[in-house]
Amino acid sequence: GESVGLHLPTLSVQEGDNSIINCAYSNSASDYFIWYKQESGKGPQFIIDIRSNMDKRQGQRVTVLLNKTVKHLSLQIAATQPGDSAVYFCAENGSNNRLAFGKGNQVVVIP
Amino acid sequence: DTGVSQNPRHKITKRGQNVTFRCDPISEHNRLYWYRQTLGQGPEFLTYFQNEAQLEKSRLLSDRFSAERPKGSFSTLEIQRTEQGDSAMYLCASSLVPERTEAFFGQGTRLTVV
Numbered sequence: 001g002e003s004v005g006l007h008l009p010t011l012s013v014q015e016g017d018n019s020i021i022n023c024a025y026s027n028s029a030s031d032y033f034i035w036y037k038q039e040s041g042k043g044p045q046f047i048i049d050i051r052s053n054m055d056k057r058q059g060q061r062v063t064v065l066l067n068k069t070v071k072h073l074s075l076q077i078a079a080t081q082p083g084d085s086a087v088y089f090c091a092e093n094g095s096n097n098r099l100a101f102g103k104g105n106q107v108v109v110i111p
Numbered sequence: 112d113t114g115v116s117q118n119p120r121h122k123i124t125k126r127g128q129n130v131t132f133r134c135d136p137i138s139e140h141n142r143l144y145w146y147r148q149t150l151g152q153g154p155e156f157l158t159y160f161q162n163e164a165q166l167e168k169s170r171l172l173s174d175r176f177s178a179e180r181p182k183g184s185f186s187t188l189e190i191q192r193t194e195q196g197d198s199a200m201y202l203c204a205s206s207l208v209p210e211r212t213e214a215f216f217g218q219g220t221r222l223t224v225v
Contacts, residue, residue: 032212043115043202043216044154089153098144098167099204099214101153 010106019077021105023090026071032093035064035075037086038104044089047075077107085109113137115217117203123223124193131189132220136205143186144214145178146202147171154202160186161208193224 013019025033031052036044048059050066050073057064063076073090087106091099116135124130136143141162146154157176158168162183172178175193180186190197200221204214 034213036216041221043117043204043218046213046215049213091153093212098156098159099154100156103151103153 009103010108012108012110013080015082015109015111016079019075019080019084019107021075021077021088021090021107023073023075023102023105024071025073025090025092027092027094027100028068028071030092030094033064033066033073034091034093034099035062035073036089036091036101037084038089039086047088080107080109082109082111115203115205115215117201117217117220119220120218121221121223123225126195126224127192129189129191130193130222131187132201132203132222133185133187134203134205134217135185136203137207137215138184140205140207140215141183142206142208142214143180144204144206145186145188146204146216148200148202148219149198157188190222193222195224198222198224 034049035047037047038044048062048064050057050064055066061078065074087104089101089104091101093099118133144159145157148154156169157172158178160180163180175191178188200219202216202219204216206214
């Protein structure tokens with residue numbers, strides 16, 4: 001069946017360094033992907049999205065890369081800040097119009 | 112605040128009781144989703160509405176769960192005869208399709224069944 005998963009459960013990064021979070025998906029029919037950030041006790045917060053007709057999209061301090069050949073998605077955070085500490089989820093939107101989430105990747109920023 | 116609003120934020124109930132949660136989506140958003148999230152896991156899809164029509168329900172949504180969106184605006188999720196396994200964060204999200212497809216989430220309702 002469909003699945004979205006993350007390679008690394010926890011990423012510790014020094015403040016100011018860049019972070020990279022990876023995600024693998026299995027549904028080749030998915031045409032839209034979103035990265036969410038979730039802080040403790042809060043709902044997921046939209047960060048950035050990308051459609052399957054693109055391979056890269058940049059936002060403020062964040063970049064999402066999509067490799068459809070290997071069904072891989074990554075989120076790059078530039079100059080990581082303490083406020084970036086959270087759990088990050090990738091989600092895919094398939095033909096059924098629902099978002100399917102992976103298990104999440106904890107990012108811990110070390111001051 | 113024009114984001115997605117959920118009430119209550121926290122709910123503690125005794126096993127066997129009924130509970131109802133409310134979600135107010137972003138105004139003009141025509142699609143509304145309900146998700147459930149347990150500790151350490153990603154949100155799991157429960158159901159979604161396009162305007163007032165409930166278009167899909169997950170197999171996770173047992174017959175004790177019912178959701179409504181009577182006027183195509185706010186939605187309610189009711190759980191009857193709650194069980195301890197229902198303890199989770201219940202998240203609501205909304206989006207505007209087809210113009211924009213990103214879904215925005217509320218802060219969730221944390222349910223604890225004791």
